[in-house]
Amino acid sequence: MYVPAHFDESRPEVLHDLIKQHPFGMLVTHTSGGLDANHLPFELDPASGKLGLLSAHVARANPLWREVASGEEVLVVFSAGDAYISPNWYPSKHEFHRQVPTWNYMVAHAHGRITIRDDERFVRSVVARLTRTHEASQPTPWKMGDSSQEFIDSMLKAVVGLEIEITRLVGKSKLSQNKEVRDMRSAGEMLKTLGEPVVGSAMLACADAKSIEPPQ
Template sequence: MYVPPPFRENRTEVLYDLIAHYPLGTLVSQTDGQLDAMHLPFEINLADNGTATLLAHVARANPIWREVANGSDVLIVFRGGDAYISPNWYPSKQQTHRQVPTWNYRTVHVRGQITFRDDLPFLHDVLTRLTARQEATHTLPWQIGDAPEDYIAGMLKAIVGVEITISEIVGCVKLGQNKNQQDLQGAANGVIEQGNLIIGEAMLAGLKDKN
């Protein structure tokens, strides 16, 4: 991924946080020279030894676990919101007209080696992690123990676990860091007025960092 220096994000804690908040990743793999992509929610697992892995699962009916060999290199793309930026939102445009449209966004690219697993303890742990993360904000969080054991056992037989050992992670956080404070403020206000609070507030947070 090409990332201009002002937008490169190398802090792993920031990238992990983006993945945690936007866990639906696009998994890109290759079989017999053909690229394929699928969309899966992932959970990050950080081991005591510093190793980081992504955990997910696919339906057993999905052919990927038969067609992609264990240890194969894969790419996972996570997106943390995006917004069109109009030149009209820049105060400097009114003075010089030297502005053009652009697009702001946050994305994380993860490269790693994939392993498919169908051992029941692993599958149970993956489902527990994924549901616990997503149910955390609910008043009455659903837990696997809420469902009958035989039902969960049947569900586990219908899936295959995915474990990806992360070898590289890079982020592009393009939020107008290359603009002056007035233009960045104007663009952030414009984005928020369009109803996009995710990117608008992220841009305002970057403005605070400039101050």
């Protein structure tokens, strides 16, 4: 991924937070048939290994777990949001007419080595943890015990676990940091008005931080 210095986000704790807040990742693998991508919810354990450990599961019918061997390098892409930016939203455009459209976004690329875990105990643990995490906001959280043991056992046999040790984290937050503070703030406010609060709020936070930076 191309990351200009002003868009670089290399702090592990920030990227870990992005992954936790937006855990639906795109797992990119290289198989005998070429490149492949699978979209999966991941659980992150930031304390395991040097840069964290990702866990997930796929359907047993998915050929991924047979086509990728344990130890192979993979990439998981996590996105925190994206939004189109019109040059009309920049005050400087109306003065100098030297702005063009762009697209802002926040992503984390987790490079790592995969381990296939065709292990019922591991799969049960991953499913239980993912369920607790994502049911927590429900008025009456669903739990595995709500279904019969026979049904849950049959469901678990139909999936295979994945574990990815993160070896490199690359982050990019493209939020118009290369623009004037007034342009960043104006575009961020417009995004929030248009119903894009994630990128809009991030742009406003960047504008606030940039406005208090000491002069270079």
